[in-house]
Amino acid sequence: MEQMTKTTNSTPKISERAQAQRERILSAAQICFVDRGFHAASMAAIAETAGMSQGLIYRYFAGKDEIILAIIARELTDSRNDIASLQTGNQLAARIEELFSNWLAAREDTMNARLFLELTSEASRAPKILEAVKNSDLQAREDLGELFRRASQEHGRQLSEGELCWRAFSLQVFVEGLVVRALREPEVDPQLLTQSLQAFLPIWLGRSG
Template identity: 35%
Template sequence: MSKPSQTARTRRAAHSQAQRQRILDAARQCFAERGFHAASMAQIAETADISAGLIYRYFSSKSELIHGIVEAQMQALAADIEARQQDTRPPVPCVMEILAQPCHLAGSGGDMPLEPTLKLEITAESRRDPLIAEVLARFSQQIDAAIAEWMSRPQAEGGFAVPPAKIAARSLALRALIDGLKQRLVREPEMDMAAVEAMLHDVLPRLMGD
């Protein structure tokens, strides 16, 4: 019996990836609408218009589905960080862009936002699920590394020119500020962003200054 051709293997791999992404998109929708524990694999299968049995060919559990969603988000973050490393604008416009930009799942064509409420639910679930906790820990490390690089960059290149000895503390402060504002925006989506921008112009120099 002849071996499958390279074209056939490539076609099967592409189909498998498309099915996996279809399931992830359906899971994201169901988790956002019903919550992590209320959404069932049967509902996810119905949303994806496939059989529940087919889901288990790609994902063994709901926890693994969440793992896949967070992994996709990490890929999107990595691409975003790489792009921002070339950004030489002042810090305030960059922070405003971070606050305004929704998180999108890699592989979904850029039109599949990760719902803010779902992000909070995933964070809460990480306290109970070691697999999700491990993924979020790596996700957090990527953010911390990007912020530390931003801290050390000269002001002329859009950074804060923070001395090496103070980078860890200042990075923690900026991360706390951004994370806090993002969670506030989940609760108050109509927040006055002009007021937020004015606050950043006032607070960031104080936060990063000696």
């Protein structure tokens, strides 16, 4: 009985360690993918950046494609958590402005603009990655639709499924456009984004349009 208790109690610690190792690998891979691109970033480079052996990386991922798929899955989880935490239009605007600020700063610990475009480019060549990206986009769109449904109901409106869908779609297009702006126009005045959000938020949230 004592031995069984020890085994049971140690299981969560092993799981937490494995998750920490996976996160360490994914963070290192993001840095390498941004610096070198997917194809030029070798497993050896990822291992060096992560400060571990290639053999240890292969215990968690079969190769770079699996790492890319895991990054997409992690981004979807983060995105869904973000959307679920939003309660007001002001929070949505603040989150979009925060994302844009992170992209301008080219932070390596987040889905920055260069990594987003690398993923998009790789999706055009790899069917599995394209499928993962599409599924991620559709899930995020569904979550945004639910956010807009709640927001519109709070203002006495009942939006149709079609109205929710185009609102969520247009927000995705807007945010993805900001990714390109962050790379092409890093000196852009943030006030332009604030003014744009003030114009579009009432439409997305079902207060007008």
